[in-house]
Amino acid sequence: MMTGQQYKESLNDGRATYFAGRRVIDFDEVPAFSTPRGHIADSYDLFYRPEPDAVNPMFQAPESKDELRDRIPQLMALDEVTYLTYQCQMTLTTAASRLRSVAPEMTARIDRYVADARRRDIRMVECITDAKGHRGRRPQDQDDQDAYVRVVERRDDGIVVRGAKLHITGTPLAHELLVMPTKAMKPGEEDYAVAFAVPMSAPGLMSVSTSFHPTGHPADYPVSGRLSLPDSFVIFDDVFVPYERVFLDGQTSSAAVFAHSLGLWERLGGTSLMVQQADEIAGLAQLIAEANGVDGYGHVREKIAELTMHATLLRAGLEAALANAERSEDGFYFPSELYTNAARYLAAAGFSAAVQKLQDIAGGSVATVPSMLDLDNPDVGPFVEKYMSTSTEVSGRYRVQLFHAIKDLTADKYGGWWHVVNLHSGGGLYAQRLITRKHYDMTRAKALARRVAGLPDEG
Ligand SMILES: Cc1cc2nc3c(=O)[nH]c(=O)nc-3n(C[C@H](O)[C@H](O)[C@H](O)COP(=O)(O)OP(=O)(O)OC[C@H]3O[C@@H](n4cnc5c(N)ncnc54)[C@H](O)[C@@H]3O)c2cc1C
Numbered sequence: 001m002m003t004g005q006q007y008k009e010s011l012n013d014g015r016a017t018y019f020a021g022r023r024v025i026d027f028d029e030v031p032a033f034s035t036p037r038g039h040i041a042d043s044y045d046l047f048y049r050p051e052p053d054a055v056n057p058m059f060q061a062p063e064s065k066d067e068l069r070d071r072i073p074q075l076m077a078l079d080e081v082t083y084l085t086y087q088c089q090m091t092l093t094t095a096a097s098r099l100r101s102v103a104p105e106m107t108a109r110i111d112r113y114v115a116d117a118r119r120r121d122i123r124m125v126e127c128i129t130d131a132k133g134h135r136g137r138r139p140q141d142q143d144d145q146d147a148y149v150r151v152v153e154r155r156d157d158g159i160v161v162r163g164a165k166l167h168i169t170g171t172p173l174a175h176e177l178l179v180m181p182t183k184a185m186k187p188g189e190e191d192y193a194v195a196f197a198v199p200m201s202a203p204g205l206m207s208v209s210t211s212f213h214p215t216g217h218p219a220d221y222p223v224s225g226r227l228s229l230p231d232s233f234v235i236f237d238d239v240f241v242p243y244e245r246v247f248l249d250g251q252t253s254s255a256a257v258f259a260h261s262l263g264l265w266e267r268l269g270g271t272s273l274m275v276q277q278a279d280e281i282a283g284l285a286q287l288i289a290e291a292n293g294v295d296g297y298g299h300v301r302e303k304i305a306e307l308t309m310h311a312t313l314l315r316a317g318l319e320a321a322l323a324n325a326e327r328s329e330d331g332f333y334f335p336s337e338l339y340t341n342a343a344r345y346l347a348a349a350g351f352s353a354a355v356q357k358l359q360d361i362a363g364g365s366v367a368t369v370p371s372m373l374d375l376d377n378p379d380v381g382p383f384v385e386k387y388m389s390t391s392t393e394v395s396g397r398y399r400v401q402l403f404h405a406i407k408d409l410t411a412d413k414y415g416g417w418w419h420v421v422n423l424h425s426g427g428g429l430y431a432q433r434l435i436t437r438k439h440y441d442m443t444r445a446k447a448l449a450r451r452v453a454g455l456p457d458e459g
Pocket residue numbers: 125126127128129130131132135136165166167168169170231417420421424425426427428429430431
């Protein structure tokens with residue numbers, strides 16, 4: 001296993017990482033990289049054991065429903081790249097289990113790779129979203145044949161891949177990328193049916209990152225300062241991948257298995273985060289209503305009641321996903337596809353409405369609250385304190401801090417990022433609706449409807 005310090009040093013591997021227009025050689029010079037790198041290093045130190053055969057227990061596939069349930073809060077208490085690594089490894093484990101009977105050689109490769117990744121204690125991120133070109137056209141019908149990641153050469157010892165994956169969270173802070181097709185592929189699209197793992201230092205691999213990492217007083221950004229992580233544009237400019245790291249190469253009928261396996265684990269993680277976020281929004285609404293002296297008004301109480309309903313139903317969806325977890329043929333447990341996708345969809349679809357209620361209750365200071373630096377300024381600080389206070393029980397500082405939490409979470413750079421990520425991560429609302437519909441028992445629903453209508457049973 002690696003210590004936090006060894007992890008930090010391991011990122012100095014010659015990777016081609018770009019940020020704000022220049023190549024980053026020294027991560028210490030870029031707070032958007034060095035801050036989350038510190039959080040990831042802390043997680044390494046938490047689990048480090050010096051024995052040569054030690055592995056991080058967080059990455060073991062859950063062998064019971066309880067283990068699946070317990071793992072989520074444990075992982076959420078750590079950094080997101082560790083969570084993404086779990087998702088990557090569970091995606092591969094799930095895909096292997098689903099493909100074992102049709103592709104025994106490939107699944108044996110996956111098993112070996114996952115065991116080796118755990119032994120090396122590496123961190124991984126998930127690359128599924130292609131550039132995609134014209135959305136209405138299939139990969140081979142694009143004007144640019146590289147719009148979807150594809151194999152451009154097959155050699156005796158491996159493949160050469162070209163293309164790009166977009167929006168990839170955590171890229172510069174991971175050791176390896178897990179690359180998969182973004183959707184199902186059809187016969188004739190063999191070159192696009194490709195899945196593999198590749199180190200960040202592979203020749204021809206480049207990443208271009210953006211970040212909502214804030215600058216300014218840490219108390220102005222209590223949420224984003226803790227959670228920021230770069231999202232990256234990853235370019236594969238003819239990257240060689242040896243066969244032992246290739247998990248899918250031309251088997252179009254198996255391409256969707258990877259996308260669906262990733263979608264399941266990604267949406268479980270996303271739903272868990274959004275359940276927590278829904279509780280945070282309800283709590284902030286109650287706190288700011290009390291601080292503003294409006295918690296007794298009927299319309300405010302109603303809005304907060306609706307926030308608590310939303311949070312409670314999302315939690316119920318997550319609970320149902322875990323309670324209805326299924327045992328794979330390989331013996332590990334995975335969450336219910338139906339409840340995971342339905343809960344993730346409702347969380348994303350209801351997010352804007354929940355934020356609207358919180359901001360409505362809180363007032364305009366969500367946008368205009370003075371900085372903590374102004375509060376600490378001897379000239380204007382006492383006035384900020386005086387006029388932001390609402391009574392002898394509610395100090396100006398307390399209210400300013402609450403407003404910064406609401407602003408950071410919902411109205412600033414990170415808040416804007418969340419509005420988009422809630423809609424699009426996990427494949428977007430459309431994909432979640434599609435999978436929910438696929439797993440919903442429509443036969444039963446139709447039989448019930450026939451009975452209500454007094455119609456005879458079908459067939
Ligand atoms: C902050 C952030 C982090 C992310 N992190 C990751 C990550 O770590 N790894 C990763 O792989 N991806 C990641 N994603 C990508 C995410 O999964 C995609 O944004 C999402 O799948 C939508 O793809 P897109 O952005 O290309 O939008 P588009 O595909 O252009 O979608 C826009 C709209 O068009 C619709 N649409 C597109 N094509 C079709 C079609 N053929 N038929 C019908 N409707 C269609 C969509 O349903 C949607 O409503 C992240 C996204 C964000 C915003």
